[in-house]
Amino acid sequence: MLTQKEIDSLEKDGFLNLGPLLNASQVKEVNEAIDALLNNEGEKAGSELFDSKYIRHPTEDGVDRLADLVNKGSVFDQFYTHPKVLAAIETVLGKAYKLSSLNYRAAKPGKGLQKLHVDWGNTVVNGDYQVCNTIWLLDDFVENNGATRIVPGSHKRNELPNDVLEDPLAPHPDEILIQAPAGSVVIFNSHVWHGGTTNHTTKDRRSIHSYFCNRSLPQQVDQQRYITSETKERIGEKGMYILDVK
Numbered sequence: 245m246l247t248q249k250e251i252d253s254l255e256k257d258g259f260l261n262l263g264p265l266l267n268a269s270q271v272k273e274v275n276e277a278i279d280a281l282l283n284n285e286g287e288k289a290g291s292e293l294f295d296s297k298y299i300r301h302p303t304e305d306g307v308d309r310l311a312d313l314v315n316k317g318s319v320f321d322q323f324y325t326h327p328k329v330l331a332a333i334e335t336v337l338g339k340a341y342k343l344s345s346l347n348y349r350a351a352k353p354g355k356g357l358q359k360l361h362v363d364w365g366n367t368v369v370n371g372d373y374q375v376c377n378t379i380w381l382l383d384d385f386v387e388n389n390g391a392t393r394i395v396p397g398s399h400k401r402n403e404l405p406n407d408v409l410e411d412p413l414a415p416h417p418d419e420i421l422i423q424a425p426a427g428s429v430v431i432f433n434s435h436v437w438h439g440g441t442t443n444h445t446t447k448d449r450r451s452i453h454s455y456f457c458n459r460s461l462p463q464q465v466d467q468q469r470y471i472t473s474e475t476k477e478r479i480g481e482k483g484m485y486i487l488d489v490k
């Protein structure tokens with residue numbers, strides 16, 4: 245599913261751009277579904293994350309979030325079942341992984357800057373990675389619209405950004421920006437130093453994160469608690485295995 249070059253680059257740099265997995269009409273369909281959910285959910289949008297101990301920024305000023313997209317329409321099934329994405333997740337986490345959460349994050353104009361961070365409490369120097377994220381671009385990510393930044397290779401460092409950086413909000417000399425067209429999917433090892441940047445444009449910068457973890461860990465969103473019979477019927481045994489639901 246992945247070339248050796250792709251596997252090596254994910255291992256070495258801690259991220260991999262899989263290229264466009266959604267075409268323009270699929271991106272449009274997803275963005276329409278997101279708009280409808282944001283309208284319907286209003287103040288409650290993203291609330292499935294608020295009681296989770298396992299998310300670093302459940303609420304952020306100037307950011308729209310939606311959570312539990314698993315149960316909000318068949319259009320979201322592809323985000324955690326796409327074979328190429330799963331192959332990349334397996335490269336980082338091994339075979340024993342599951343979905344932790346499926347969320348939407350949009351940086352509003354003027355907002356979106358995050359500290360460089362990792363999504364795990366400690367460093368991992370032995371390659372025993374516990375968490376891995378995928379970011380699905382719902383807009384072109386460009387230099388000034390709040391694209392995600394990553395410090396390549398930092399997943400192998402024996403130090404955390406918050407401990408060693410004078411200002412984790414400041415640009416890092418080694419960081420790169422993910423710049424790619426809408427529909428692209430970027431896998432990033434969640435132990436790599438990363439974060440959102442400021443959106444300097446007048447339009448939202450939209451994305452969906454399918455976040456995976458080691459099978460033995462608690463999920464960011466307890467999938468068993470939220471799963472509906474409609475979703476179970478639709479996704480079948482394989483989907484239920486990825487979500488770790490019965």
Ligand SMILES: O=C(O)CCC(=O)C(=O)O
Pocket residue numbers: 300301349358390391392393438439440441451
């Ligand atoms: O959306 C992004 O650019 C990155 C978000 C992120 O790293 C986070 O919310 O932890």
